Amino acid sequence: MPIHEQSLIRPEDLRTHDQLVVDGVDVSGHWSTFIHSRVVSDYNEELQEQIASLPGGEHIHRCWQCGSCTNACTVNAINPDFNPRFWIYLVRMGLESELLRDKEIIWQCVSCNKCTYVCPRDVFPEGVMKALSHWLELKGHTRKSPAMVFDEVFTEQVIQRGRIEEGRLIRRFFARTGQALGQDWLVEMARRLLRHLPLGLLTRMGLASLRAPRTRGWSGARDALNEYVQEQSAAHRRALGLSELIETARQDASGASGG
Amino acid sequence: MPENKADRYRRVAYYPGCALEGTGHAYNRSTRQLGKALGLDLVEVPDWNCCGAMEAKNVDPKVQTYLSARVLSLTANRMGMDVVMAPCNGCYHNLKKAEHDLANDPGSAEVVARLARKAGDPAYQPGEVETVHALEWLKAAIGEEELRRRVRGGLKGLKVANYYGCMYTRPRHIFPEKDSGPASESTAKPHFMDDLLAAAGAENVEFALKTACCGGAHTLSDSDVSTHLVLNILQAAEAAGAEVIATECPTCHSGLELHQVRAEKRLGVRTGVKIIYFTQLLGLALGLSPRKVGLHENVSDARELLAARGVT
Known part of the structure; x- marks a missing residue:
């Protein structure tokens, strides 16, 4: 399968002229297309370093742009704009504003690991996609994606109790993303499931949902994990220079109120 | 430690994982029943915890490593065993x-x-425990010949597409024993499930999407993409002539x-292929x-088909 690459010529940069003569040749109209020239000056020289400081992004510098990741990508086959090779290129070049054009779809990586399987340079593109999504959220370019909300609800429950109870997980996820639980397809799924289930199993599942299973002797692990996650989250903010920003804003605010 | 895998796998630690206590209950039940019928011992890991699935790593990858290492530590230190079997692809992959x-x-x-010390668990040393999938367990402990001998009636020409998903084979570097010679599992074209089902009489169809992704990680958070991916798999299986998709996760x-149900509801596309562990x-x-x-626990109701084929 060929690599589905996107055109770097964007519709808004195309120029046509009703009347234009170049070196005595009439080039008016649509038969020939000109491209608006532009100069990129807003490089973010720290972009690669920032992505590399987040989990999953550590090996982005190894990429030599072969495009195997995009070629193998599950999501790219559905949406050609989903292009890991291109995003890695943009990050390495520091082209932040270009990257931000795709900010609403980067989180859609399904973690199938086909990219990581084929990558000849061990870039771990799947991890890079996660680092990019984190970066977009931490920097405030995007809201928390539904996938990240799900990951957080899930991880909170594991850290809290040691185990997952799916009914509770789904209810919490739908509540936190403001969706109704009564989606037609979920209702239909439940209806088909309930058609054949014996009463004993239903009771057991209902009880599990109410009690929510937990791992015995888990409290030590819970405290250790909570502490670690908080420590890491602070470290990520520091790496992206966000703690300083917050501190400056706080000082400005107190300075303004003091004056 | 006995050298022979078939002997080592006759009694293994069993890590069912969270899904097998909920939506995957039929997989749990059928795995345990299969072990019993074949005279294989499954000893459940005491006080096991979630492996972190596909989610914890996105909060922090080392949270997942700790969660999975704790299960390995329980197997080694609490149970004194050296093989743990996980039927779930996610658990297997994470361990x-x-x-x-x-x-x-x-x-x-x-x-x-550091986390283990704070939590008060004994540390796990890599190499103490071998993690195997239910497929590897059955393939080594029973094998095709033994299975052929024991099969009664069998699956008699039932047309099956074997679907392995992502986490059983990718990424390659965490499965050093795969792609290592003729008897080993292949990461590009896995065949252990094909082998076992063929020995039980099934007719495996040529199925190109064995290791395609079902979008499981985003099944609720990006449902349209998942429905699209699942529909591809279902339609490819039907086009290959399959009546059943066999799953191992x-x-x-x-x-x-x-998403078979969701495709019906949202896209009006109906597919008839049955989904069975x-x-x-x-x-x-x-x-x-x-x-x-646990056939009655499946949403995809295959009882009529299997009865018509003389399987049940």
Whole structure:
């Protein structure tokens, strides 16, 4: 399968002229297309370093742009704009504003690991996609994606109790993303499931949902994990220079109120 | 430690994982029944915890490594066993990944040791426990010949597409034993499930999407993409002539079931292929009752088909 690459010529940069003569040749109209020239000056020289400081992004510098990741990508086959090779290129070049054009779809990586399987340079593109999504959220370019909300609800429950109870997980996820639980397809799924289930199993599942299973002797692990996650989250903010920003804003605010 | 895998796998630690206590209950039930019918001992890991699935790593990868390492530590230290069997692709993948990271990444090893110390668990040393999938377990402990001998009635020409999903084979580096010679599992074209089901009489169809992704990680958070991916798999299986898709992962299994329904509801596309755990199919082939293997717990109702084919 060929690599589905996107055109770097964007519709808004195309120029046509009703009347234009170049070196005595009439080039008016649509038969020939000109491209608006532009100069990129807003490089973010720290972009690669920032992505590399987040989990999953550590090996982005190894990429030599072969495009195997995009070629193998599950999501790219559905949406050609989903292009890991291109995003890695943009990050390495520091082209932040270009990257931000795709900010609403980067989180859609399904973690199938086909990219990581084929990558000849061990870039771990799947991890890079996660680092990019984190970066977009931490920097405030995007809201928390539904996938990240799900990951957080899930991880909170594991850290809290040691185990997952799916009914509770789904209810919490739908509540936190403001969706109704009564989606037609979920209702239909439940209806088909309930058609054949014996009463004993239903009771057991209902009880599990109410009690929510937990791992015995888990409290030590819970405290250790909570502490670690908080420590890491602070470290990520520091790496992206966000703690300083917050501190400056706080000082400005107190300075303004003091004056 | 006995050298022979078939002997080593006759009694293993069993890590069912969270999904097998919920939506994947039929997989749990059929796996245990299969073990019993074949005289294999499954000893559940005491006080096991979630491996972190596909989610914890996105909050922090080392949280997942710790969670999975704790299960390995329980197997080694609390049970004194050296093989743990996980039927769920997610659990299997994460335990293998933890094993790899602890052996090769000093950063992960340091964090996991620190968390284990704070939590008060004994530390896990890589190499103490071998993690195997239910497919590897059955393939080595029983094997095709033995299975052929024991099969009663069998699956008699039932047309099956074998679906392995992502986490059983990718990424390659966490599965050093795969792609290592003729008898080993292949990461590009896995065949252990094909082998076992063929031995039980099934007719495996040529199926190109064995290791395609079902979108399981985003099954609820990006449902349109998941429905699209699942529909591809279902339609490819039907086009290949399959009546049944055999699964070996609870997330894949419930993803296929859920989005088969969702495709009907949202896109108006109906597919008739049935989705059944491979352990259910093997159990039926060995003469276990449909109820014993939890056939009634599947959303995708295959009872009529299997009765018509003389399997049940």
